[in-house]
Amino acid sequence: MKTLKGTPISSGIAIGSVFVKKIDTKAIEFTKADNTIEEKQRFHNSRNLAIEQVEGIYKEMLQTKGKEEAAIFEAHIEMLNDVEFISSVESTIETSACNAEWAIKTVRDSFVELFEALDDEYMRERAMDIKDISNRILKILSGNDSKDSFRFKQPVIVVADDLAPSDTAQMDPEFVLGIINETGGPTSHAAIIARMLGIPFVVCPDITSRVQMGQMLAFDGETGNIELEVTEQVHKEYEARQDAFRFKKGQLEQLRGTKAITVDGYEVALAGNIGAPQDADKVLQQDGSSIGLFRTEFLYMNRDTAPDEEEQFKAYKEVALKMEGNPVIIRTLDIGGDKEVNYLEIKKEDNPFLGYRAIRLCLDRISFWKVQLRALLRASKFGNIHIMYPMIVSMEELYQAKRILEEVKTELRNEGIEFKEAIPVGMMMETPAAALMADVFAQEVDFFSIGTNDLIQYTMAVDRMNGKVAHLYSQYDPAVLRFVKKIVESAHQNGIPAGICGEAAADEKLLPVWVGLGVDELSMSPVSILNTRGRIQGLIKSDCEELVTKILALKTSAEVEEYLKRV
Structure with a gap:
C-alpha cells in the first residue's frame, strides 16, 4: 500500500479515477513591441x-x-x-x-x-x-481560453498542479468526486468554493508526478491521507469512511440552532473571523453567534489610496446590520509587519514585526486613524459594534488610544452626528508584555481577545515562515498556555470576558483546554463553527479543569500534544 500525506482542506472521502490537469508551461517570452x-x-x-x-x-x-x-x-x-x-x-x-x-x-x-x-x-x-x-x-x-476544461461526463478525482478559483467554480459535484492540488491552503478561494460545493480537497506537493490519467485513487479530506494503490481492502475501508462521514455531516447539521454548552452547563460563544463585509454571510450560514474578529486592514490593501470615512462607514454598517444586534468585534487597522501598503510610505525595516505597525502606526498618524474611528462610531448606531485595538504592549499606548477615541466622540457630538456612547472597547492580547500586565489592562477595557498566532510568535521568538525555526512555533507550548491562563484569569477577576481569535481557537485537541481555562468566546473560520459546537457539547467542564492542571504541569509542547491526543 502506498500512502501519501497531504494537507486536509475540505473534508470528505473520495474514491475514483484520476483526471490530471497541468497548467500550460509554455514560457512567455519578451518581444520588442513596435507599437x-x-x-x-x-x-x-x-x-x-x-x-x-x-x-x-x-x-x-x-x-x-x-x-x-x-x-x-x-x-x-x-x-x-x-x-x-x-x-x-x-x-x-x-x-x-x-x-x-x-x-x-x-x-x-x-x-x-x-x-x-x-x-x-x-x-x-x-x-x-x-x-x-x-x-x-x-x-x-x-487564443487558448476554453471554458470547458472541468466539465466531465463521468465521475473523476481532479489532480492539478495549480487550480484556480474559476476552475473550481466550473466543477459539478456530481462528476468531481474530489480535488488534490499541489498548492493552496484552507483560505484560498479554490478551497472555499470546494467546501461550499461539498467537494473533498487535499493539498499535496508534486502529486501530478506521482499519478497517471485514469489511475484509481482514494483520499480522505479530513486526514489528508492519499492512497495511490486502491486494493479491494482499501476500497472497502474508504467506502466505510464515506458512510461514517455522511452520518457525521448529518449530525452536525442537526446542531444548527443549538448552543455550544458543555454537559455540565458551561457555554462558550462561537464567533467567526472575517476580512470583508460579505464574509459575514459565511458566519451566518454556518450558524455563528457573532463576529469575533473583523480584520479591517483588508479594506486598506491592494489599492492606491486609503478608504475614506464614507467607504469604511458603509462597510462597518453593512456587517452590523447583517448581524442584527449580535456582537461585531472590529479590530482597528493592523497594518505593517507583513502587510505592506505602498501609499502609506512605510520605510523598510530590519525587523518589521517588532517595528512600526498596528497601533504604533495609528498613534503616530492620528488624523489618519481618526478617519477609521469616526466611521466605526458612526456605524455603531446600526448594531452591536465593539472596537478592538491591536498589539497594545503598554499602558501608555492604551491611554493614548482611549484619549483619541474620546476626542473623536467629542468631534461627532459637536457635529450633531449620532453614535453609541457606551460602545465597548477591548484589546488584542498578543504579546508577552500584554499577558504579564493583563491584570492591569483588564481594569481599563471591556474585553480581551487573545490572538494566538502572534502570541505564539512573540512568546517563542519564532518567525513561523522561517523553515529553520518553524518547528519551535507551537500552540501546545506550555509557555503559551500559561500566558492564556493568566490572561483569562485576569479578565474574569476584573469582570470582563476573554476570547480567542487566533487559529488555535478551532483546534480540536485544545478545545478541552480552552473550556477548562474558562474561555468565554472562540472565534474561528466560519466552516469550523458547527464542528466545534458539537465537540464542546460532548465535554464536561469539571473534567476539562482537571485536564488543564495536568497539562500545565508538563514541560514540552510535544508532551502536551501527545497527552491531548489521548483525551
Missing part, C-alpha cells in the same frame, strides 16, 4: 473579454449557488478593473517597449511575490486570485 499603443489595446481588449467571462461565472454562481459563492468572482471583477493593476501593465508596456503578454506576466509575478511573502494566510492566498485573473487574460491573448 506600444497597439499592445496596450491588445491588453485592454483581452481584459474586457476576461471581465465578460468572469461576469458570466458570477451570474451563474449567483443563480445556482448563492450570493456568498458569487462574491468571490465579484472580487475578481474588481481586480480586473483595479487601477493599480491596469496602470502597472500599461506602464510596463510603455517603459519596456514589450508585448502585452510579457507585461501581464511581469505585473502578475510582482503582485504574487508581494502577497505570498505576507505572514497572514488569508492574504497569502489572495496571490492565487491574482494568478487567476492574469492567466485568464493571457489565455485569451493566446
Whole structure:
C-alpha cells in the first residue's frame, strides 16, 4: 500500500479515477513591441473579454449557488478593473517597449511575490486570485481560453498542479468526486468554493508526478491521507469512511440552532473571523453567534489610496446590520509587519514585526486613524459594534488610544452626528508584555481577545515562515498556555470576558483546554463553527479543569500534544 500525506482542506472521502490537469508551461517570452499603443489595446481588449467571462461565472454562481459563492468572482471583477493593476501593465508596456503578454506576466509575478511573502494566510492566498485573473487574460491573448476544461461526463478525482478559483467554480459535484492540488491552503478561494460545493480537497506537493490519467485513487479530506494503490481492502475501508462521514455531516447539521454548552452547563460563544463585509454571510450560514474578529486592514490593501470615512462607514454598517444586534468585534487597522501598503510610505525595516505597525502606526498618524474611528462610531448606531485595538504592549499606548477615541466622540457630538456612547472597547492580547500586565489592562477595557498566532510568535521568538525555526512555533507550548491562563484569569477577576481569535481557537485537541481555562468566546473560520459546537457539547467542564492542571504541569509542547491526543 502506498500512502501519501497531504494537507486536509475540505473534508470528505473520495474514491475514483484520476483526471490530471497541468497548467500550460509554455514560457512567455519578451518581444520588442513596435507599437506600444497597439499592445496596450491588445491588453485592454483581452481584459474586457476576461471581465465578460468572469461576469458570466458570477451570474451563474449567483443563480445556482448563492450570493456568498458569487462574491468571490465579484472580487475578481474588481481586480480586473483595479487601477493599480491596469496602470502597472500599461506602464510596463510603455517603459519596456514589450508585448502585452510579457507585461501581464511581469505585473502578475510582482503582485504574487508581494502577497505570498505576507505572514497572514488569508492574504497569502489572495496571490492565487491574482494568478487567476492574469492567466485568464493571457489565455485569451493566446487564443487558448476554453471554458470547458472541468466539465466531465463521468465521475473523476481532479489532480492539478495549480487550480484556480474559476476552475473550481466550473466543477459539478456530481462528476468531481474530489480535488488534490499541489498548492493552496484552507483560505484560498479554490478551497472555499470546494467546501461550499461539498467537494473533498487535499493539498499535496508534486502529486501530478506521482499519478497517471485514469489511475484509481482514494483520499480522505479530513486526514489528508492519499492512497495511490486502491486494493479491494482499501476500497472497502474508504467506502466505510464515506458512510461514517455522511452520518457525521448529518449530525452536525442537526446542531444548527443549538448552543455550544458543555454537559455540565458551561457555554462558550462561537464567533467567526472575517476580512470583508460579505464574509459575514459565511458566519451566518454556518450558524455563528457573532463576529469575533473583523480584520479591517483588508479594506486598506491592494489599492492606491486609503478608504475614506464614507467607504469604511458603509462597510462597518453593512456587517452590523447583517448581524442584527449580535456582537461585531472590529479590530482597528493592523497594518505593517507583513502587510505592506505602498501609499502609506512605510520605510523598510530590519525587523518589521517588532517595528512600526498596528497601533504604533495609528498613534503616530492620528488624523489618519481618526478617519477609521469616526466611521466605526458612526456605524455603531446600526448594531452591536465593539472596537478592538491591536498589539497594545503598554499602558501608555492604551491611554493614548482611549484619549483619541474620546476626542473623536467629542468631534461627532459637536457635529450633531449620532453614535453609541457606551460602545465597548477591548484589546488584542498578543504579546508577552500584554499577558504579564493583563491584570492591569483588564481594569481599563471591556474585553480581551487573545490572538494566538502572534502570541505564539512573540512568546517563542519564532518567525513561523522561517523553515529553520518553524518547528519551535507551537500552540501546545506550555509557555503559551500559561500566558492564556493568566490572561483569562485576569479578565474574569476584573469582570470582563476573554476570547480567542487566533487559529488555535478551532483546534480540536485544545478545545478541552480552552473550556477548562474558562474561555468565554472562540472565534474561528466560519466552516469550523458547527464542528466545534458539537465537540464542546460532548465535554464536561469539571473534567476539562482537571485536564488543564495536568497539562500545565508538563514541560514540552510535544508532551502536551501527545497527552491531548489521548483525551
